[in-house]
Amino acid sequence: MGLLDDGFARKIAAQRRAWDMTKEHENKNREPRQPAAPKMxxxxxxxxxxxxxxxxxxxxxxxxxxxSFGTVFKHYCEECAPKSRAQKDAEVPQLTNKQVKNLMRSAKKGLL
Ligand SMILES: [Zn+2]
Known part of the structure; x- marks a missing residue:
């Protein structure tokens, strides 16, 4: 009886560890809701x-x-980017032409 209990407890503990690791893994892979910063x-x-x-x-x-369900990443420029309701409602300051040019230059130099 004692041996059986011990084995059972160990099995449960192992399962719980595996479950915790799975949860951690999922949390790490969860993407933020906001789209990533622009890049070239x-x-x-x-x-x-x-x-x-x-x-x-x-x-x-x-x-x-x-x-089958899957998640794919699409890359869109500012013009083609799908706008969420929240993004539409929020007043997002637009980059000036000069800022965009600076960004492009940085990107070409591999700074981004
Ligand atoms: Zn586009």
Whole structure:
């Protein structure tokens, strides 16, 4: 009885550890809600080489009757970027042309 209890307790403890590790892993991989800072890249929509931001979008594929879910990253320039309601409501200060040029220059030098 004592041996059995010990084994059972160990198994539970191991399962709990595994569960905690899984939770930690999930938390680490959770992306912030705000889109990432702009960087040099090619827009996925207009294929312009400009300052782009990564946007997470959910993708659902249906193959052979089985649905698979995945998250893909799309890069959009400021013009093509999907605007959330919160972003529309908030008064976001726009970068001036000079600031954009500075950013582009920094990006080309690999500073970003
Ligand atoms: Zn674009």
């Amino acid at each position: 890249g090619v827009c996925d929509k207009c294929h312009k080489e400009t300052m782009v931001r990564a946007f997470r979008s959910r993708q659902t594929d249906r193959m052979d009757g089985a649905a």
